[in-house]
Amino acid sequence: MDREELAHFLRRCRARLDPADVGMEAGSRRRTPGLRREEVAQLTGMSVDYYTRLEQGRGSRPSRQMLTALARALRLSEDERDHLFHLTGEEPPRDSDASTHVRPGLMMILDRLYDTPAQVVSDWGEVLAQNAMAAALTGESEVGRNIVLRFFTEPTARALFPPESHEEHARAHVAQLRSVLAARPRDPGPAHLVAHLRAVSEEFAALWEEHEVAVRRSSVKRFLHPVVGLLDLDCEVLLSPDRGQFLIVHSARPGTETHERLQLLRVVGLQDLTPDR
The missing domain is CATH 1.10.260.40 (lambda repressor-like DNA-binding domains)
Structure with a gap:
């Protein structure tokens, strides 16, 4: 050194x-x-x-x-x-790990999205970077966690979504992983994640056998935040194909109740997340 x-x-x-x-x-x-x-x-x-x-x-x-x-x-x-x-x-x-490095230009975009939740996520669910609003929304302040693993193994992560949408989210996660594993069979990250989830989650194992395939796309997502309540957010997904990364931005239409609650989250959530100096 x-x-x-x-x-x-x-x-x-x-x-x-x-x-x-x-x-x-x-x-x-x-x-x-x-x-x-x-x-x-x-x-x-x-x-x-x-x-x-x-x-x-x-x-x-x-x-x-x-x-x-x-x-x-x-x-x-x-x-x-x-x-x-x-x-x-x-x-x-190594080259197979290159998708974990977020390009400076993408980080600059993320830094400027200070008033709405935004994350850079790998195509197999690793949170590579996020802003403070995303941490306030998901309750997870550290990068390096996997959103698929959290959904299938942590009740608090699943509780962030209304019960009626759990199956939809579960199927979307499994279908995305299917697509990634087929595209990069030698990438150890997705392969290890799939093997682990098949061993610890009966739900994941059953869905995996159905062999559904899909990639992450823009949609409307409902979040059930423990502090500000129900949020109907537009989820925009920007793909970096050569990197295997997504920039995911959650926003609310101005004038809606969700927009007001998102502004409240910015005040309440960021106060809770401010580190001691």
């Missing part, structure tokens, strides 16, 4: 970003350009002390998960992400 080069690279990448580039308010006057260390730490989920040590060339080797979080937080290109991994003595993600 080249601590000196890693420290210089992190400082350079932090200095070139403005708060608006990552969906943050600028706040009080800044004496130096770029993000503050505490802001990078917040975006990655690491402690300020640990990130500071990395920039000072004193930190221990970051895990692969932490390197991925840094690459996203600092809006690195694929080449820059690979360089980050090399500086720590790690091999960059």
